[in-house]
Amino acid sequence: MIAERTIKQCKKYPLTYTLVIKQVKNINMRIAHNGEVIVSANPFVPMEKIDEFVSQKAAWILAHQKQMEQRQGYCEMNEHQLMLFGNSLRIKTSVAKYNHVSYDKTTLYVQHKEGADVERVIRRFLDKLCKDVFLDVAQLTHRTLKEYQLEFPQIKLRDMKSRWGTCTPAKNQITLNKRLIHYPFEFIEYVVLHEFVHFIQPNHSKAFYHVIENYMPDYKQRMELINH
CATH class of the missing domain: 3.30.2010.10 (Metalloproteases ("zincins"), catalytic domain)
Incomplete structure (x- = not known):
């Protein structure tokens, strides 16, 4: 069974995330290699609760994305x-x-x-x-x-x-x-x-x-x- 994926915009912060609806117990979040925020939740979790979950982690998300961007820039090309x-x-x-x-x-x-x-x-x-x-x-x-x-x-x-x-x-x-x-x-x-x-x-x-x-x-x- 393929999970349903949709692109969502966080209401409180200028953050876009991919919401994956599948059979999981808790709301989970990870940041992919390209900086994409991926949130997974089961079909019965209200959208407001998911958005609040993302909002609470906004500062951490932005800081983590910045760190990843810096690491990727070095990894993709440097002088050597x-x-x-x-x-x-x-x-x-x-x-x-x-x-x-x-x-x-x-x-x-x-x-x-x-x-x-x-x-x-x-x-x-x-x-x-x-x-x-x-x-x-x-x-x-x-x-x-x-x-x-x-x-x-x-x-x-x-x-x-x-x-x-x-x-x-x-x-x-x-x-x-x-x-x-x-x-x-x-x-x-x-x-x-x-x-x-x-x-x-x-x-x-x-x-x-x-x-x-x-x-x-x-x-x-x-x-x-x-x-x-």
Whole structure:
């Protein structure tokens, strides 16, 4: 049985959380690797009680999210290493006549002009890589869902603190978090499918996850790729 998931806005504080309705004894809360607040409760708990539970922990949530963001920023890239598709690559730099970045299984090779900002060179490379990879995954996902005859959406990329992606059906638009490029490719595929399915099922209902499972039977395992 797939738990029902919905996005809720805390009434007292500017906090968004994912509410999971399932058979649990108490109200439980955890913060996922991406900073998402996930609250689980059984179907008989009043919404007011759940919202009050989240409100009481607001200060702790914000502090914990800030700590996670700082740790993730260090983990994803620093002057010595870069996480790319879930793999830790050693950064090797060299001065050249032009800026160029390439990589293999263990190393990110950064050629840069004399005096160039190496981090900016890497960021520009990552931006282009995100655009190419995410668009390819989106096109493949669109073809996979061809029976629904969806119009191909506009794909936007930006840095987001608490979401891996968002879907705006009214604008036929999907926005993906550029930080996804640091995580396993299988997880990127899941996030893209997740957002596409919102054009079919607008909320996180059982029907929503039924569509996802139909096209990606191992989606739960892919979700766990960033939680260990």
